[in-house]
Amino acid sequence: MSQNHEARAARTGPWVFDTREIGHRAGSSRAYTRRAPAPAGFGLDMIRVPEGEPVELDLLAESVVEGVLVSGTATAKLTGECARCLDPISDEVEVEVRELFAYPDSATDTSTDEDEVGRIVDELIDLEPVVRDAMLLSLPSSPLCSPDCQGLCSGCGAKWAELAPEHTHETIDPRWAALRERFGGTEEEN
Structure with missing residues (x-):
């Protein structure tokens, strides 16, 4: 197995999308509905998506001039503890995802910083960091079992x-x- 093929095989899975399915012609698109298991670290100290819990992805990937624009929602079940009484709590989170992944050697290489725009690597997009960051930003740092706890x-x-x-x-x-x-x-x- 070639080194390039091994690298590609290591980056496959439910969080990774192959842009060859969409094409490079601006305006072409493809809808995706997937369930991806949450890796460790999908949450905060008091509330989180349990490791292995399915994250429902409902996404549209659109080819644009500079790359692929991914938009849609990610939904998952949450578990945690109330910050006031420490009772167990469960909830659901749904976040909006909207991220541009730039093609290699696109104009974004010179017009943006490296960490401002996601990059397509070997025709692949890894959505796990984008969804994780969106979920982390939407979670309460002090979750409550009820507002009047x-x-x-x-x-x-x-x-x-x-x-x-x-x-x-x-x-x-x-x-x-x-x-x-x-x-x-x-x-x-x-």
């Missing part, structure tokens, strides 16, 4: 939603603790 009591760690309304933890300023000990508490306690 009260979180946990800092004194005992129980969920505020399950505690009685009069629940409190009396904390005494350590500077006053010796007086309380000497005189036996406050008037309300006696």
Whole structure:
């Protein structure tokens, strides 16, 4: 197997699209509907697309003068923990994808920085980084199980939603603790 063929084989899979299926004539296009397994790292600390969870891709790849414009949506299920009460949560995310992948030696080589525009390499486009970045930007950094989640009591760690309304933890300023000990508490306690 040639080295070039091995490199191409290593870049195949559900995230990789072959631009030869579209053609280089501006205006030609092809619709794609695929399920691609989420790799590790598709999320944040508190919420993520679980590794291996299918990401639904509904895309249109259009040949333009400078390359291939890919647009459409990516949808996936999310799992995580509430940032306030740590209960498990699940949700779904749908993101818009719109990215130009430039042909080698196109005018974009001189008019844009290398990291501004995706590049077509050996007629292939890898959409995984584009979809991952779009999903990461759409995820909340502090996901909640509900907008009115009260979180946990800092004194005992129980969920505020399950505690009685009069629940409190009396904390005494350590500077006053010796007086309380000497005189036996406050008037309300006696």
